[in-house]
Amino acid sequence: MVPPAQETAGWYGPFGGRFVSETLIPALDELTVATKEISSTDAFKAELRALLADYVGRPTPLTEASRLAREIDPAKKTIHRLFLKREDLCHTGAHKINNALGQVLLASKMGKTRIIAETGAGQHGVATATACALFGLPCEVYMGAEDVKRQAPNVGRMRLLGAKVIPVESGSRTLKDAMNEALRDWVTNVATTHYCIGSAAGPHPYPELVARFQSVIGDEARAQILERTGRLPDAAIACIGGGSNAIGLFRGFVSAASVKLFGVEAAGHGIETGMHAATLTAGRVGVLHGSKSYVLCDDGGQIQEAHSISAGLDYPGVGPEHAWLKTSGRARYLSATDDEALAAAALVTRTEGILPALETSHPFAKIGAIATEVARSIGRPATIVLCLSGRGDKDLETFLGRLLSPVAEGSK
Amino acid sequence: MGRIEDAFARRAAEGKKTLVTYLCIGDPDGDASIDLALACAEEGADILELGCPFSDPSADGLAIARASQRALRRGGGLEETLRVAHAIRERSDVPIVLFGYYNPLFVRGEEDAARVVASAGIDALLVVDLPVDESMPLRTAAANRGLGLVPLVAPTTRPERVVQLGTLAESFPVPFIYYVSMTGVTGGAGGEDVLATAGAEAGRVRDATKRPTVVGFGIDSGARARIAAKDADGVVVGSEIVRRIERGTTSTERLTSVRELVRELRAAV
Numbered sequence: 083m084v085p086p087a088q089e090t091a092g093w094y095g096p097f098g099g100r101f102v103s104e105t106l107i108p109a110l111d112e113l114t115v116a117t118k119e120i121s122s123t124d125a126f127k128a129e130l131r132a133l134l135a136d137y138v139g140r141p142t143p144l145t146e147a148s149r150l151a152r153e154i155d156p157a158k159k160t161i162h163r164l165f166l167k168r169e170d171l172c173h174t175g176a177h178k179i180n181n182a183l184g185q186v187l188l189a190s191k192m193g194k195t196r197i198i199a200e201t202g203a204g205q206h207g208v209a210t211a212t213a214c215a216l217f218g219l220p221c222e223v224y225m226g227a228e229d230v231k232r233q234a235p236n237v238g239r240m241r242l243l244g245a246k247v248i249p250v251e252s253g254s255r256t257l258k259d260a261m262n263e264a265l266r267d268w269v270t271n272v273a274t275t276h277y278c279i280g281s282a283a284g285p286h287p288y289p290e291l292v293a294r295f296q297s298v299i300g301d302e303a304r305a306q307i308l309e310r311t312g313r314l315p316d317a318a319i320a321c322i323g324g325g326s327n328a329i330g331l332f333r334g335f336v337s338a339a340s341v342k343l344f345g346v347e348a349a350g351h352g353i354e355t356g357m358h359a360a361t362l363t364a365g366r367v368g369v370l371h372g373s374k375s376y377v378l379c380d381d382g383g384q385i386q387e388a389h390s391i392s393a394g395l396d397y398p399g400v401g402p403e404h405a406w407l408k409t410s411g412r413a414r415y416l417s418a419t420d421d422e423a424l425a426a427a428a429l430v431t432r433t434e435g436i437l438p439a440l441e442t443s444h445p446f447a448k449i450g451a452i453a454t455e456v457a458r459s460i461g462r463p464a465t466i467v468l469c470l471s472g473r474g475d476k477d478l479e480t481f482l483g484r485l486l487s488p489v490a491e492g493s494k
Numbered sequence: 495m496g497r498i499e500d501a502f503a504r505r506a507a508e509g510k511k512t513l514v515t516y517l518c519i520g521d522p523d524g525d526a527s528i529d530l531a532l533a534c535a536e537e538g539a540d541i542l543e544l545g546c547p548f549s550d551p552s553a554d555g556l557a558i559a560r561a562s563q564r565a566l567r568r569g570g571g572l573e574e575t576l577r578v579a580h581a582i583r584e585r586s587d588v589p590i591v592l593f594g595y596y597n598p599l600f601v602r603g604e605e606d607a608a609r610v611v612a613s614a615g616i617d618a619l620l621v622v623d624l625p626v627d628e629s630m631p632l633r634t635a636a637a638n639r640g641l642g643l644v645p646l647v648a649p650t651t652r653p654e655r656v657v658q659l660g661t662l663a664e665s666f667p668v669p670f671i672y673y674v675s676m677t678g679v680t681g682g683a684g685g686e687d688v689l690a691t692a693g694a695e696a697g698r699v700r701d702a703t704k705r706p707t708v709v710g711f712g713i714d715s716g717a718r719a720r721i722a723a724k725d726a727d728g729v730v731v732g733s734e735i736v737r738r739i740e741r742g743t744t745s746t747e748r749l750t751s752v753r754e755l756v757r758e759l760r761a762a763v
Contacts, residue, residue, distance in 0.1 A: 099627075099628050100628060101623045101624060101628055102623055102625065103552075103553045103625075103646070103674075104625050104626075104648045104650075105648035105650050105651075105674060105678075107625050107627075107651070107655070252556070252559055253549065253550065253559075253563065258550060259550075262552040265552040266555070266679045269553065269678060269679060270677055270678040273677070368597050368600060368601055369597045371550070374600075379549075381601070382572055382601070383571075383572065383597040383599070383600065383601035383602065384549040384566060384598070385550050
């Protein structure tokens, strides 16, 4: 009667599933049905496509980063061409809007009258608040009290957009606790409320739903690079927190075995210090926030706090499809420290005139290592696509504090 | 018959309802939890739910979430919960249900978790974030050790899932079913109409599954317990016990306050 879990939808190999309160199961069923019957229709796709074009500004450009490529590989031995998929140019400044608009449009078609979301850095919160303003729906965003302090400008933006920001004081007062609190709200108001999850994580159908809304990144990138170079790239690279921009990029290339996929996690102060957010690199298989995937937890199964200079990567879980891509060997996952990410951000800004978000600075830090590995494997310099998932304006305070010496000193 | 089945049968024979009490183990400390659990049993609790604290208790309200954090900060968790269960079992034959979240059991490995849980003298498991669809690995491992796995039914649960539970209970030990009185987390106060409806629904779940069904969530007094229990087989009280422990400043104060509540509940159902 109960089919073996692995044969039901919502599994990526042994990862995924629905590990939530019984109360939420019917809501997840309802969302699963809506995913099939509403968001898969041509009418819905056309409506979303129009919004993405006219409101978000899609397609986003594919920018060739020649100066950065030469800076990393002056001898032209490992990098042939380097392209950046410019999600930083989306309205609201990051890829998060692709998913938020899709989910809020779907929720409005499902007759939901209230939207809730969790947010870490605030990018998903801003994106959801934006979509709700556009659709005239009330929006409440749960945000760890620690992050409310760290990301004050985004808190202000959400409030200007009409959203209510609710600081979460429980646990470590960061993203994972905001997600707990959003789940508590959803289980209480499940009849009227849609929970707009921001990453390709959570219980089925969220990982698939988010991946589909973000797959516009990979679909566009694939078409653009074919047009520009006449062939598929040798590698595709993205940062991994929960993994939504990465899964969006990977979806465009995963079926082509010649394209190597790389995710870059946050190594924080260094994996060996224990102060990191490198769930796939240093975590273990566990169950958190509704799905079975990799988690950071101790031997007793208690979830540990993640650490990263980037609030968007500061999460002790990861989407289940990434766990499967790792286990199956289809994708490789590396990590970059806080310091490596900062140095990469400085380099990208100076060579390309683009200030990347701290999240995106992590994959930038690993281009050299990845290019070396790929070039060795294919026997020629590699063509690489990197998902520039967001712009760094929100991180200005961190950059100013860590990358610039004080003006008074410098101007002498 | 197991201890849990006996407990239900005994109360049913008396024309009374089964009282289930919850404690967050390790709050304020493990030894205090042992004393509090035995006190609950002495005052007439029929089944003890021992809550294994978890770092991310997303199905629980603030009272239990705070208690879990206090317990974890001083080193609590699955190990301590098992130690407490073992100590209770050495001194009492009261049925014990381990109440918690999946990850501590999953990380331990289902087989090994079932082994240590059974050898601590625990009778059944209730895992709030393990709906029946995902429960087969743990359910099978538990059954092999003679442990039941208690399913939850919520107001949102569709009738076909309840029927599914009845079928499941024919092949696996399902000592009772936990009916969640309202959509929400633990710790709220249930309205009289909500609790009466929940009790009636629990009765229907019992009729459909042939398993005893208790009502939990929102029951914090004898009066509310009586309303919820009327058409059900019993009630679960958790957050109010946890709040009384939180408010108490000495172990005597905590024990007295918890005993008073359990006595009131016992008299009501």
